[in-house]
Amino acid sequence: MIGSVRDVSRKYRWQFSGMVAWVIQRVTGLLLLVYLLLHVRTVSKLSEGPEAFDAAIATFRSPLFRLLEIGLLATVILHALNGIRITLIDLGVGGDRQRHLFWALAIGVGAIVFLAGAIPMFLFGIVRG
Amino acid sequence: MQLNITVRLARYPHAPGRRFSEFRVGLEERMTVLDALFRVQREMDSSIGFRCSCRVGMCGTCAVLVNRVPRLACATRVAALKADVVTIEPLPRYPIVKDLAVSLAPFFEQWRRTLPAFRPKDPDSPVPARIPATSPFGRLAASKRDCITCGACYTACSITGTNTGYLGPAAINRAFLRLLDPRDAAGDDRLRVLDAEPSGVWRCHTQFNCAAVCPRGIDLTDSIGRIKRALLRPRRAFKE
Numbered sequence: 001m002i003g004s005v006r007d008v009s010r011k012y013r014w015q016f017s018g019m020v021a022w023v024i025q026r027v028t029g030l031l032l033l034v035y036l037l038l039h040v041r042t043v044s045k046l047s048e049g050p051e052a053f054d055a056a057i058a059t060f061r062s063p064l065f066r067l068l069e070i071g072l073l074a075t076v077i078l079h080a081l082n083g084i085r086i087t088l089i090d091l092g093v094g095g096d097r098q099r100h101l102f103w104a105l106a107i108g109v110g111a112i113v114f115l116a117g118a119i120p121m122f123l124f125g126i127v128r129g
Numbered sequence: 130m131q132l133n134i135t136v137r138l139a140r141y142p143h144a145p146g147r148r149f150s151e152f153r154v155g156l157e158e159r160m161t162v163l164d165a166l167f168r169v170q171r172e173m174d175s176s177i178g179f180r181c182s183c184r185v186g187m188c189g190t191c192a193v194l195v196n197r198v199p200r201l202a203c204a205t206r207v208a209a210l211k212a213d214v215v216t217i218e219p220l221p222r223y224p225i226v227k228d229l230a231v232s233l234a235p236f237f238e239q240w241r242r243t244l245p246a247f248r249p250k251d252p253d254s255p256v257p258a259r260i261p262a263t264s265p266f267g268r269l270a271a272s273k274r275d276c277i278t279c280g281a282c283y284t285a286c287s288i289t290g291t292n293t294g295y296l297g298p299a300a301i302n303r304a305f306l307r308l309l310d311p312r313d314a315a316g317d318d319r320l321r322v323l324d325a326e327p328s329g330v331w332r333c334h335t336q337f338n339c340a341a342v343c344p345r346g347i348d349l350t351d352s353i354g355r356i357k358r359a360l361l362r363p364r365r366a367f368k369e
Contacts (some may be wrong), residue, residue, distance in 0.1 A: 011197075011198065015198075015341045016337075016338060016341050017337075018335070018336050018337025018338065018340075018341065018350075019287070019336045019337070019338055019341075022334060022335070022336045086335060089335060089354065090335070090354065090357070090358075091358075092354060092355070092358060095348070095350065095351050095354055096348060096351065098337055098350075099337075
């Protein structure tokens with residue numbers, strides 16, 4: 001079992017990283033769609049009056065939703081940076097370096113931006129929240 | 130001490146409930162997957178079926194799925210797989226003839242659609258065409274013309290799995306080579322095939338699987354991308 005996981009990881013880490021990037025783009029796209037629907041539903045509560053909107057917003061102040069917010073940040077960053085990578089490749093820039101672009105731009109830069117946002121969100125939103 | 134590996138061979142037609150046959154093979158230095166197949170055939174089971182021809186990675190005949198990745202059996206060293214069990218299966222998406230041997234009919238059906246043969250503008254010209262090394266054909270042809278039609282890219286492409294009408298990376302790359310060629314006269318006909326929906330270049334999702342498995346190292350996704358840009362900007366076609 002561990003051996004096969006190691007084999008798959010080795011295979012997809014570099015040789016098929018283009019496929020990994022494609023899957024990540026689709027999954028994060030679907031997650032953002034779910035978020036968008038939730039967002040529209042929350043904003044639509046305004047039509048029911050201030051109390052209904054405040055009640056909806058109060059739900060998002062729970063620690064679970066604060067954690068999900070950090071997950072949302074990761075999803076947005078991955079989708080955006082991977083989208084920039086795909087756009088560059090479609091424009092004919094960096095196609096021969098697509099693996100490097102994925103790991104350096106989408107994952108590397110993405111991890112730095114994520115940590116810069118996630119640490120304050122965690123400290124001030126959950127620990128001291 | 131000689132190391133042994135287990136070779137798992139897919140069998141077709143297979144007995145009920147038994148899709149694979151397993152063999153223990155002694156690992157030798159520089160042994161390729163094709164060597165292992167010959168060892169099994171000569172010493173253990175002469176009934177196994179596989180295809181090969183040149184044995185030096187030039188003909189593309191021996192392409193099989195090795196540990197779930199399309200590879201040339203003759204160009205894949207067993208030791209490089211770093212696995213105790215080597216599973217060898219026929220290439221997916223193709224009709225199986227026997228065991229590991231497949232028919233590349235679906236591949237060549239698409240290949241033919243792109244009008245792969247050279248169609249000269251002036252077939253009777255006594256003067257040889259002069260192609261500057263700095264022209265797009267001069268610059269790009271060397272990296273695109275080594276296709277050995279092994280069919281690995283067609284298998285690795287996820288689009289061919291869901292859209293049997295899709296041209297596939299190798300056929301598109303071949304058309305790209307012809308489009309680059311300043312002596313060729315069938316450019317418009319080829320572009321019509323490449324631009325068609327749902328079988329043309331627009332189906333490509335830029336996953337790079339074709340380029341990842343090409344045994345000749347051809348960047349097939351790049352060829353597809355260049356055709357897409359040429360279709361969007363016909364006046365600047367292949368100028369970059």
